[in-house]
Amino acid sequence: MKYKKTGMLIDSGHSRRQFLKLAGYGTLGLISGGLWPKLDGFAAEQTPDTEFVPDLDIFLSARPDEVSVLPGDPTRVWRYHATVHKGSRARIVEMSRSYLGPVIKVHRGEKIRIRFKNTVPEESIVHWHGLHVPAIMDGHPRDVVPQGQSHLYEFEVKNRAGTYWYHPHPHGRTGPQVYDGLAGLFLVSDQEEQYIGLPDGEYDVPLVIQDRTFDSGNQLVYMSGHRMARMAGFLGSTIMINGLPDFTLPVSTGAYRLRLLNGSNSRIYKLAWEDGRPLTILATDGGLLERPVFRRYAFLSPGERLEIWADFSDHPVGYETSLLSLPFDAGGMGGGMMMGGMMGQNQYPTNGAIFSVFKMKVTQTVKTNYRLPEMLSDIESARPEDAVNYFRPRQFHLTMQHMQWTINGRTFQMEEVADDEIVQLGSTEIWEFDNSGGGMMNMMNIPHPIHLHGKQFRVLERSGVAHEGYVDEGWKDTVLLMPGERIKILVDFDDYPGMFLYHCHNLEHEDMGMMRNYYVKG
Ligand code: C2O
Ligand code: CU
Numbered sequence: 374m375k376y377k378k379t380g381m382l383i384d385s386g387h388s389r390r391q392f393l394k395l396a397g398y399g400t401l402g403l404i405s406g407g408l409w410p411k412l413d414g415f416a417a418e419q420t421p422d423t424e425f426v427p428d429l430d431i432f433l434s435a436r437p438d439e440v441s442v443l444p445g446d447p448t449r450v451w452r453y454h455a456t457v458h459k460g461s462r463a464r465i466v467e468m469s470r471s472y473l474g475p476v477i478k479v480h481r482g483e484k485i486r487i488r489f490k491n492t493v494p495e496e497s498i499v500h501w502h503g504l505h506v507p508a509i510m511d512g513h514p515r516d517v518v519p520q521g522q523s524h525l526y527e528f529e530v531k532n533r534a535g536t537y538w539y540h541p542h543p544h545g546r547t548g549p550q551v552y553d554g555l556a557g558l559f560l561v562s563d564q565e566e567q568y569i570g571l572p573d574g575e576y577d578v579p580l581v582i583q584d585r586t587f588d589s590g591n592q593l594v595y596m597s598g599h600r601m602a603r604m605a606g607f608l609g610s611t612i613m614i615n616g617l618p619d620f621t622l623p624v625s626t627g628a629y630r631l632r633l634l635n636g637s638n639s640r641i642y643k644l645a646w647e648d649g650r651p652l653t654i655l656a657t658d659g660g661l662l663e664r665p666v667f668r669r670y671a672f673l674s675p676g677e678r679l680e681i682w683a684d685f686s687d688h689p690v691g692y693e694t695s696l697l698s699l700p701f702d703a704g705g706m707g708g709g710m711m712m713g714g715m716m717g718q719n720q721y722p723t724n725g726a727i728f729s730v731f732k733m734k735v736t737q738t739v740k741t742n743y744r745l746p747e748m749l750s751d752i753e754s755a756r757p758e759d760a761v762n763y764f765r766p767r768q769f770h771l772t773m774q775h776m777q778w779t780i781n782g783r784t785f786q787m788e789e790v791a792d793d794e795i796v797q798l799g800s801t802e803i804w805e806f807d808n809s810g811g812g813m814m815n816m817m818n819i820p821h822p823i824h825l826h827g828k829q830f831r832v833l834e835r836s837g838v839a840h841e842g843y844v845d846e847g848w849k850d851t852v853l854l855m856p857g858e859r860i861k862i863l864v865d866f867d868d869y870p871g872m873f874l875y876h877c878h879n880l881e882h883e884d885m886g887m888m889r890n891y892y893v894k895g
């Protein structure tokens with residue numbers, strides 16, 4: 374509790390009403406303050422805002438389910454399930470045979486209503502990772518609902534076209550709930566994207582990368598509660614693509630847009646093609662880059678997305694190649710020694726081991742007309758000189774204290790915001806994250822993927838250890854810091870006041886409190 378002194382407690386009821394008014398949610402304000410999310414069911418008493426006319430209105434539930442993932446017994450999972458109440462049914466695309474939730478497809482500018490019902494036997498709440506939505510629509514852990522109860526989301530899609538996703542965010546339980554299957558993609562399209570004519574339909578392929586460990590009865594095994602294991606994070610023994618093991622994507626002799634999401638709890642992938650061609654990268658977290666960039670390899674840490682262009686038009690039927698994860702040094706605790714010992718039975722024991730993530734196999738000849746565009750999108754150049762703290766960026770040190778990962782020595786407290794976590798609505802700031810362990814490289818330095826809620830940001834600078842596998846171009850919401858690295862990002866807190874999270878997206882780190890609130894003061 375030593376931070377309570379400098380910390381500022383924010384009354385949730387009061388501040389929510391404030392958010393609602395400021396965010397222009399008019400009549401909703403009257404029934405806010407934590408009252409309406411606690412109501413049961415989707416009945417009329419839940420009172421969706423009558424002034425809010427959704428283009429898409431869906432029911433989304435989290436429920437216990439069973440899927441046949443492996444030969445033999447089905448696997449018990451938790452799974453999102455959705456139905457369309459208003460709007461086109463095509464907006465909800467099931468992932469077949471998967472524990473993953475459906476892909477939700479929206480267009481920029483649309484108004485979305487999502488009536489979430491929690492039917493898993495513990496508290497949960499849905500967060501829209503990467504979406505720019507008002508604080509009360511963001512799925513903060515303070516908004517959790519118990520089993521049987523609901524939460525109403527209403528927001529306008531303001532994001533650029535891109536690959537976003539949704540997952541639970543109850544404090545201390547995000548890791549196990551995502552692990553049990555609760556996650557899904559949220560794809561945004563817009564006019565700019567449609568204009569350039571990227572591969573679509575069956576040539577636009579989402580690939581969610583995760584790792585899971587199964588017991589001999591085909592049931593999921595999460596990590597032991599052992600502190601040391603949680604310090605590193607959970608690593609599963611089987612790589613899953615869209616919820617399936619041993620994944621091979623059959624392709625034709627054409628060009629593909631592959632949308633990769635790292636939905637793993639803590640595993641980092643260093644992606645590269647087995648056949649040695651470079652990765653052609655189209656997009657990152659916040660949508661298309663200005664132009665395609667080429668990398669020999671690219672890191673993809675938990676929470677991050679990369680869209681890549683894969684063209685098989687020069688390859689014969691029967692051609693096969695893998696997307697690999699190459700070896701890398703993940704630092705002291707993430708490295709081999711400890712996890713190898715802890716989880717000795719694992720097929721892919723460590724962060725940084727080499728393995729095939731999935732295969733692509735050419736199975737038919739089809740002529741397509743997709744060509745890699747030279748230009749993808751208009752992206753204004755970042756203007757660090759606009760930052761109010763240009764000469765003194767806000768500092769965030771990622772350190773371990775008393776066997777606990779912290780940000781500036783602090784851990785998550787539900788309603789707490791420290792003085793140095795308050796920003797002014799309408800301002801642009803530079804935030805600097807430091808994973809150098811105070812300058813000393815030591816055994817304890819491990820990678821941390823840092824994620825901000827509320828806003829996409831720009832990466833201005835990365836210093837420390839030089840890796841070439843970062844795609845820091847474009848808009849980001851999650852950024853990997855390897856041991857020894859520091860990065861500066863530029864964030865513009867333009868239009869939504871209120872309390873948002875920032876945290877490490879290693880879900881075991883997040884659950885143990887490597888997460889904090891920041892407060893945008895209106
Ligand atoms: Cu992907 Cu706070 O989350
Ligand atoms: Cu998020």
Ligand code: CU
Pocket residue numbers: 778820821822877878879882883887
């Ligand atoms: Cu971390």
